[in-house]
Structures are given as structure tokens and as C-alpha cells.
Amino acid sequence: MIENLPVTIATFRDAMARLGAAVHVVTSAGTAGATGFTATAVCSVTDTPPTLLVCLNRNASAYAAVVENGVLCVNTLASTQQALSQAFGGKTLMAERFAHGQWTTLQTGAPVLHGAIANFDCRIVNVLQIGTHDVLICEAVAILSETESPGLLYVDRNYHSLHTPNAGDR
Numbered sequence: 120m121i122e123n124l125p126v127t128i129a130t131f132r133d134a135m136a137r138l139g140a141a142v143h144v145v146t147s148a149g150t151a152g153a154t155g156f157t158a159t160a161v162c163s164v165t166d167t168p169p170t171l172l173v174c175l176n177r178n179a180s181a182y183a184a185v186v187e188n189g190v191l192c193v194n195t196l197a198s199t200q201q202a203l204s205q206a207f208g209g210k211t212l213m214a215e216r217f218a219h220g221q222w223t224t225l226q227t228g229a230p231v232l233h234g235a236i237a238n239f240d241c242r243i244v245n246v247l248q249i250g251t252h253d254v255l256i257c258e259a260v261a262i263l264s265e266t267e268s269p270g271l272l273y274v275d276r277n278y279h280s281l282h283t284p285n286a287g288d289r
């Protein structure tokens with residue numbers, strides 16, 4: 120038998136850190152005000168109805184407002200938008216986070232980031248409590264995906280560009 124690692128928070132995180140993930144700034148607005156946080160725990164669920172999930176730590180400063188607003192926008196970052204990931208990734212005052220980037224709105228009123236590789240404007244249709252996190256089940260009511268820019272990848276605790284070289288670059 121192969122010797123396995125003990126399953127601890129540290130071994131789980133170290134193994135999960137090996138998985139490459141797109142980086143998103145998840146925003147929300149409404150009666151509880153504008154808020155946002157950086158997330159890699161975002162995943163497509165089904166296209167019928169168009170649904171994705173977002174995992175949010177209940178201790179995050181954005182948590183209460185996201186749940187009260189009941190809407191959010193998943194803004195998937197371009198490789199040039201690493202500074203936004205850092206601004207929304209914790210500790211920065213909420214008003215200062217939104218000083219980075221240009222913002223508009225679509226259907227729900229959640230802030231929509233200009234220049235993202237995709238924007239999924241969503242209603243939160245279900246919430247599952249799993250350990251420290253809430254899994255927010257989100258139905259997309261409007262989508263933008265206009266830029267050709269490469270995406271931002273987070274893997275091994277570092278940022279990379281998802282630029283795919285074409286034949287001319289090789």
C-alpha cells in the first residue's frame with residue numbers, strides 16, 4: 120500500500136493549491152450596500168437553468184451583505200486585472216476596493232466589472248451551509264463575455280496569464 124498523507128487542513132489546502140483556478144471578483148449590491156470579494160471557489164452547475172455556484176466563508180466581511188442583497192455578479196478576471204484580485208482578496212476597506220476598475224450594472228444591480236473576460240449577473244436561488252462556507256447557488260439572468268483578453272489563473276499560490284500561444288508565437 121502507498122503511504123498517504125494525514126488529512127489535515129494543511130494537507131488539504133496544499134493539495135488544493137495544486138489545482139489551477141480562474142480568479143473572480145464576486146460583487147453584490149442592494150439594500151445592504153455594495154460589497155465584493157475575490158473567489159476561486161466558483162463552478163458551473165448546469166446550463167438548464169444557467170446555474171453556477173460560489174463558495175463564501177461566513178466570516179468574510181462581504182458575507183452578510185451578499186446574502187441580504189440576494190444577488191451577485193461573478194466577474195472573471197483578465198490577466199491584466201491581478202490588482203483587482205488583491206484589492207478584493209481581504210482586509211482592504213470596501214469603498215477602496217471599488218476604486219479599482221470601472222463598474223456598470225446589468226439586470227440585478229450588482230457591480231459589473233469592465234474588461235473582465237466574462238460577467239455572470241445572478242440571482243441567488245439557494246444556499247447550502249457546508250462547514251465554514253455557504254455554497255451560493257446562483258442563476259444567471261444576464262451575461263457579458265466580450266473581451267478576447269487571456270484570463271487570470273491562480274495555481275501553486277501564484278498568478279499566471281492564461282495566454283495560449285498561437286502558431287505565430289511558437
Ligand SMILES: NC(=O)C1=CN([C@@H]2O[C@H](COP(=O)(O)OP(=O)(O)OC[C@H]3O[C@@H](n4cnc5c(N)ncnc54)[C@H](O)[C@@H]3O)[C@@H](O)[C@H]2O)C=CC1
Nearest residue numbers: 131132133135136138159160174175176208209252276277
Ligand atoms: N483558505 C481557505 O479558507 C480555503 C482554501 N481552500 C483551498 O486551498 C487552497 C490553498 O489555500 P491557502 O493555503 O489558504 O492559500 P492560497 O494562497 O491558495 O489562498 C490565497 C488566499 O485566498 C484565501 N482562500 C482561497 N480559497 C479560499 C476559499 N475557498 N475560501 C476562503 N478563502 C480562500 C486564502 O485564505 C488566502 O487568503 C486554495 O487555493 C483553495 O483551493 C479551500 C477552502 C478554504
Ligand SMILES: Cc1cc2nc3c(=O)[nH]c(=O)nc-3n(C[C@H](O)[C@H](O)[C@H](O)COP(=O)(O)O)c2cc1C
Nearest residue numbers: 156157158159160174175176179180207208209210
Ligand atoms: C486568490 C484568492 C481566492 C479566494 N477565494 C475565495 C473563495 O473562493 N471563497 C471565499 O470565501 N474567499 C476566498 N478568498 C478570500 C476572500 O477574497 C477574502 O480575502 C476573505 O473573504 C476575507 O476578506 P475580508 O477582509 O473582506 O473579510 C480568496 C482570496 C484570494 C486572494
